[in-house]
Amino acid sequence: MNNFTPLKIIAFIIITLFSCQSTDKSPISEYKITRTNFDDILTIEGFVEPTQSISVACPGNTDGVISMIVEDGIRVEEGDTLVIIEDKRLITNYNEDLINLENANAELSKSKADLEMQYAIMEAQVKTNETDTEIANLDSVQMQYLTPNQRKIRELELKQAAIEQ
Numbered sequence: 129m130n131n132f133t134p135l136k137i138i139a140f141i142i143i144t145l146f147s148c149q150s151t152d153k154s155p156i157s158e159y160k161i162t163r164t165n166f167d168d169i170l171t172i173e174g175f176v177e178p179t180q181s182i183s184v185a186c187p188g189n190t191d192g193v194i195s196m197i198v199e200d201g202i203r204v205e206e207g208d209t210l211v212i213i214e215d216k217r218l219i220t221n222y223n224e225d226l227i228n229l230e231n232a233n234a235e236l237s238k239s240k241a242d243l244e245m246q247y248a249i250m251e252a253q254v255k256t257n258e259t260d261t262e263i264a265n266l267d268s269v270q271m272q273y274l275t276p277n278q279r280k281i282r283e284l285e286l287k288q289a290a291i292e293q
Contacts, residue, residue, distance in 0.1 A: 176201070190215055257292055264289045 192215035198204060264286045274282065 191217060257289070260289050260292075 190213060192213040194211060195214045196209075196212040198208070198210045204210065264282075270282075
């Protein structure tokens with residue numbers, strides 16, 4: 129008993145040949161692969177809404193012109209300048225205050241110079257009085273040889289010099 133009959137062998141060969149053939153008639157696709165950085169970019173159209181918004185009001189007594197303002201939609205941090213308002217009245221007051229400060233400094237310098245001059249005059253007067261006293265003392269030595277009336281006059285002059293000192 130032969131398990132393999134010629135009919136079975138032929139059927140096996142035919143099935144094997146037909147099953148190994150591809151039914152897809154398209155050519156094989158080939159792609160060249162290169163190494164690059166992966167950028168995950170997604171472009172979407174729409175509107176962005178802020179996560180937090182704060183209203184900023186100008187002081188009521190400000191009368192100025194806006195010279196710079198931050199553009200809408202720009203992200204700002206705490207402490208960033210949002211608006212610059214040029215107030216002519218404030219600028220004028222500031223300049224006047226600077227002039228007043230300079231005048232006060234000039235007045236202070238003048239007062240210091242006057243005080244130093246008065247001090248120098250006082251020192252000169254003290255030296256003059258000291259000199260006058262020394263001269264009077266020398267004159268007192270000469271008093272021994274003066275007449276009584278001249279001696280009285282000299283004593284009064286010495287007393288006057290001592291009082292002025």
